[in-house]
Amino acid sequence: MRTETIAAIATGLTDSGIGIVRISGPDAFDLIRKIFVRKNGASANVERSHTVQYGYICENGEKLDEVLVMIMKGPHSYTGEDTVEIDCHGGVLMMRRILETVLRNGARAAEPGEFTKRAFLNGRIDLSQAEAVIDLINAKNDYALKNSMKQLSGRESELIRRLREKILYEIAYIESALDDPEHISLDGYSSGLSDKLDEIIGQVKELIDSADYGRIVSEGIRTVIVGKPNAGKSSLMNMLLGENRAIVTEIAGTTRDTLEEQIHFGGISLRIVDTAGIRDTEDTVEKIGVKRARDAAEEADLIIYVIDSSIPLDENDDQIMDMIKDRNALVLLNKSDLPAVVDIPAIIATGKLKDQKIIAVSAKEETGFDELKDTIQEMFCRGNVHFNDEVLITNLRHKEALQEALASLNMVKDSIRNGMPEDFFSIDLTDAYERLGSIIGEAVEDDVVNEIFSRFCTGK
Numbered sequence: 267m268r269t270e271t272i273a274a275i276a277t278g279l280t281d282s283g284i285g286i287v288r289i290s291g292p293d294a295f296d297l298i299r300k301i302f303v304r305k306n307g308a309s310a311n312v313e314r315s316h317t318v319q320y321g322y323i324c325e326n327g328e329k330l331d332e333v334l335v336m337i338m339k340g341p342h343s344y345t346g347e348d349t350v351e352i353d354c355h356g357g358v359l360m361m362r363r364i365l366e367t368v369l370r371n372g373a374r375a376a377e378p379g380e381f382t383k384r385a386f387l388n389g390r391i392d393l394s395q396a397e398a399v400i401d402l403i404n405a406k407n408d409y410a411l412k413n414s415m416k417q418l419s420g421r422e423s424e425l426i427r428r429l430r431e432k433i434l435y436e437i438a439y440i441e442s443a444l445d446d447p448e449h450i451s452l453d454g455y456s457s458g459l460s461d462k463l464d465e466i467i468g469q470v471k472e473l474i475d476s477a478d479y480g481r482i483v484s485e486g487i488r489t490v491i492v493g494k495p496n497a498g499k500s501s502l503m504n505m506l507l508g509e510n511r512a513i514v515t516e517i518a519g520t521t522r523d524t525l526e527e528q529i530h531f532g533g534i535s536l537r538i539v540d541t542a543g544i545r546d547t548e549d550t551v552e553k554i555g556v557k558r559a560r561d562a563a564e565e566a567d568l569i570i571y572v573i574d575s576s577i578p579l580d581e582n583d584d585q586i587m588d589m590i591k592d593r594n595a596l597v598l599l600n601k602s603d604l605p606a607v608v609d610i611p612a613i614i615a616t617g618k619l620k621d622q623k624i625i626a627v628s629a630k631e632e633t634g635f636d637e638l639k640d641t642i643q644e645m646f647c648r649g650n651v652h653f654n655d656e657v658l659i660t661n662l663r664h665k666e667a668l669q670e671a672l673a674s675l676n677m678v679k680d681s682i683r684n685g686m687p688e689d690f691f692s693i694d695l696t697d698a699y700e701r702l703g704s705i706i707g708e709a710v711e712d713d714v715v716n717e718i719f720s721r722f723c724t725g726k
Contacts, residue, residue: 269291269292269347269384270291270373270374271289271290271291271292271293271294271297271372271373271374272289272290272291272373272374272375272376272377272380272381272384273287273288273289273290273365273368273369273373273374273375273376274287274288274365274375274376274380274381274724274725275287275288275361275362275365275724275725276288276351276381276725276726277356277361277725279358279361280356280358281356281357281358282356283355283356284353284354284355284356285353285354285355285356285357285360285361285364286351286352286353286354286725287351287352287354287361287364287365287368288349288350288351288352288376288381288725289349289350289351289352289368289373290343290344290345290347290348290349290350290376290381290384291347291348291373292347292348293372293373294347294348294349294350294373295310295312295337295348295350296372297350297368297371297372297373298310298312298335298337298350298352299312300371300372301323301324301325301367301368301371302319302321302322302323302324302333302335302352303321303322303324304319304320304321305320305321310335310337311337312337312339314337315337315338315339315342316336316337316338316339316342317336317337318334318335318336318337319334319335319337320333320334320335321333321335323352323354323364323367325367325370330360330363330364330367331354331355331360331363331364332354332355333352333353333354333364334352334353335350335351335352335353336350336351336352336353337350338350338351340388341388341390344381344382344385344390345381345384345385345388345390346384346385346388346389346390347384347388352364352368376724376725377719377724378719378720378721378722378723378724378726379400379718379719379720379721379722379723379724379726380719381725381726382396382399382400382719382722382726383396383715383719383722386707386715386719391418392420392423392706392707392708393704393705393706393707393710393715393718394417394422394423394426394661394664394705394706394707395417395418395419395420395423396707396718396719397417397661397663397664397718398414398415398417398418398422399418399722399726400721400722400726401413401414401417401484401660401661402414402415402418403723403726405484406484406485406486406528406530406535407483407486407530407534407535408534409483409534410483410484410535410660413480413483413484413657413658413660414660416657417657417660421657422657422659422664422705423705423706425469425473425657426702426703426705426706427706429466429469429470429702430699430702430703432462432466433466433695433698433699433702434699436459436462436691436695437692437695437696437699439455440452440455440688440689440691440692440695441692443455443688444688444689444692452688455688456682456688456691459678459682459691460679460682463675463678463679463682466675467672467675467676467679470668470671470672470675471672473657473659473668474659474665474668474669474672476657476658476659477658477659477660477662477664477665479658480658480659480660480661481660482567482646483658483660484660485535485537486528486534486535486536486537487534487535487536487537487567487568487642487646488537488539488565488566488567488568489536489537489538489539489566489567489568489569489570489642490538490539490541490559490562490563490565490566490568490569490570491503491538491539491540491541491570491572492541492559492563492569492570492571492572492586492589492590493571493572493573493574493586494573494574494580494582494583494586496574497572497573497574497600498572498574498600498601498629499540499541499572500540501600501629501630502570502572502598502600502627502629503527503538503540504629505629505632505635506529506536506538506635507527507529507538526538526539526540531639531643534642534643534646536568536642539562539566541555541558541559541562541563560589563589563590563593566593566594567594568594568595568596568642568645569590569593569594569595569596570595570596570598571586571587571590571595571596571597571598571622572598572600573597573598573599573600573608573613574600574601574608575599575600575601575602575604575606575607575608575609575626576601576604576605576606576607576608577607577608578607578608579608579612579613579616584616584618587616587618587619588618590619590622591618591619591620591622592620594645595619595622596622596623596624596625596638596641596642597613597619597622597623597624597625598624598625598626598627598634598638599613599624599625599626599627600627600628600629601628601629601630602626602627602628602631602633602634603628603630603631603633610624610626623641625637625638625641663705663714663718664705667701667702667704667705668701668702668705670697670701671697671698671701671702672698674694674695674697674698674701675694675695675698677694678691678694678695678698681694
């Protein structure tokens with residue numbers, strides 16, 4: 267079946283120095299010869315791959331723009347097809363005019379993600395690598411970029427393929443033994459298979475367990491600021507953001523709802539949430555705000571508890587400390603510029619906190635924030651909120667496939683314990699093999715593939 271030639275603007279549709287119009291498909295070279303004229307008056311030279319040519323995009327004898335044209339022959343291109351990229355001036359009107367010229371001369375407008383989908387369908391990349399492309403585009407911090415690059419380079423795919431090879435070997439052995447019992451024995455096989463499954467299951471569990479960290483890497487650390495009213499939570503948020511985003515007044519209870527922003531430092535992203543002050547109140551609206559603050563803290567990866575060090579601790583502080591004692595949390599003694607009523611020994615003496623670090627800060631004087639940032643970065647890189655040099659699962663679809671594969675592998679273990687025949691093992695091993703295959707695009711349904719690529723931007 268002949269594939270259509272597609273085209274799209276591959277850069278942001280905004281005024282910029284350079285814009286790129288990408289063309290891919292069997293007629294890409296014929297098309298560019300119709301509309302491109304080199305400086306010497308000749309049409310595009312499409313005989314040599316990976317060349318850059320200077321000239322003009324023309325239509326009906328009119329020069330539309332001065333451009334560079336890149337020629338890439340399939341299969342050595344991003345899509346695996348003959349591909350042309352037109353580097354033009356980056357005005358929105360100019361990019362649109364060139365794209366319209368390309369479409370009038372035989373191309374079809376590409377659908378979202380269609381270039382990358384063709385790369386997948388043509389075997390240039392597997393499905394996991396294709397999904398890494400959109401993760402790379404959407405990355406919000408250095409760690410997300412690093413992990414997406416590892417996935418794009420095939421690190422996750424390599425791990426999945428190794429697991430599938432081990433499972434496939436066992437399937438083939440069982441099937442061969444059942445077909446030829448005279449020459450291939452299954453005596454004692456169950457015991458050996460059980461040991462092999464323990465290793466495979468352990469590796470699958472490690473990948474699943476990495477998904478929580480993977481989410482943090484991909485989306486940022488969900489950080490919730492809690493404390494009593496007027497402790498300085500909104501001032502802290504404004505300080506971290508570097509702008510007056512949250513309303514700050516001396517009136518207790520000014521913040522009535524959660525306010526979420528994203529900040530970056532040291533390669534880390536924080537999805538930071540300012541909340542209403544937590545206290546017992548009869549105010550109906552404030553009660554709703556307090557409940558939302560508690561709900562946000564429940565879902566947090568990191569809690570920053572702000573204490574006004576210039577006033578005594580009370581029962582509201584007791585409740586907050588009880589809420590965070592078993593959580594990843596930092597305690598900030600704010601208003602260190604004022605005479606202290608509460609200090610670090612006084613907080614430790616309550617006996618309510620465990621290993622949470624306590625830092626003295628002053629939002630007014632802008633002190634203590636370097637230590638806060640360094641502490642968060644240390645936690646993120648080496649502590650409870652962890653990132654290392656291994657592949658992290660950042661994709662929910664991959665996590666679900668791994669969980670389904672794990673369930674099938676555990677069913678094989680159950681069959682071994684229950685003394686079931688070996689053909690039962692083969693059924694569940696095959697299911698695990700297929701579930702893992704869905705991660706890299708083998709044994710995956712078309713509607714799943716279409717859904718994945720529909721989330722891409724047009725031109726990628």
